[in-house]
Amino acid sequence: MDNNKKKSMPPMVNVIVLFILFLSREAIAQTNSQDLKMDLLKTEILKMDSLLFDVAFNQCDAAKFKKIIADDVEFYDDRFGLNTSKENEIKSLNAKCARPEKLTRKLNSCTIDKLGDFGAVQIGEHTFYIDGKPEGTGKFIHIWERKDKDWKLKRIVSYEHRPIKK
Numbered sequence: 001m002d003n004n005k006k007k008s009m010p011p012m013v014n015v016i017v018l019f020i021l022f023l024s025r026e027a028i029a030q031t032n033s034q035d036l037k038m039d040l041l042k043t044e045i046l047k048m049d050s051l052l053f054d055v056a057f058n059q060c061d062a063a064k065f066k067k068i069i070a071d072d073v074e075f076y077d078d079r080f081g082l083n084t085s086k087e088n089e090i091k092s093l094n095a096k097c098a099r100p101e102k103l104t105r106k107l108n109s110c111t112i113d114k115l116g117d118f119g120a121v122q123i124g125e126h127t128f129y130i131d132g133k134p135e136g137t138g139k140f141i142h143i144w145e146r147k148d149k150d151w152k153l154k155r156i157v158s159y160e161h162r163p164i165k166k
Contacts, residue, residue, distance in 0.1 A: 038114070045112045045120050045144060048151045053126075058104040060097035062090055070145060070152040078159040104129045108137070119145040119154070127164075136163045 048068065056065035066086070075083040083089060096103055110124025122142040128135050143155035 041114055041120055042112045044151065045122050046110075048144060048153070049107060049110070049122065049142075052153065053105045053107065057093065057096075060093070062093055062097075065093050066090055068151075068153055070154045073154065073156070075156040076158070077156075078161060101130050102132075103135075104132075115143070119143065119151070134164045136161055138162070 051064060052068050055061050056068060069086055069089060071086055073084070073086050073089060075089060077083070083092075106127050106129065108125045108127055110122050112120055112122050115121055120143075122144065123140070125137060125139050127137050138161040139159050141155075141157040142153055145152045145154040
């Protein structure tokens with residue numbers, strides 16, 4: 001009887017090894033799928049950041065700005081406090097664009113991560129320029145909400161604004 005047990009063991013080991021290989025393949029496939037989803041998310045948010053700043057802010061496209069920010073936007077700023085009015089945000093952009101000097105923004109760096117099924121968080125740092133000359137830096141946190149296939153900027157935290165040391 002002991003001989004029969006010894007003969008049946010190698011097939012069981014083979015089954016276990018095959019099962020472990022199957023599970024590891026599945027884990028790798030899921031990891032690759034998650035990596036692709038994160039790459040897509042990062043691409044989408046960087047595109048939205050570009051539309052928000054390179055188009056709406058830098059080129060003074062208030063119509064584009066209005067489409068990007070949520071109706072119930074909340075903007076927390078270390079210099080001005082809290083604003084919860086989309087209309088005030090649009091007025092602020094228009095006032096910036098009416099100034100004689102040209103204020104623009106360039107993204108220095110950011111990280112992006114998903115927020116479950118809600119959307120994404122973008123945390124970064126940018127430099128502001130006046131007439132092409134660096135004037136100051138700031139940090140930000142953006143909460144992006146996915147609405148169907150569109151992205152809306154829902155929450156903004158803008159902080160650590162610092163002048164460039166000359």
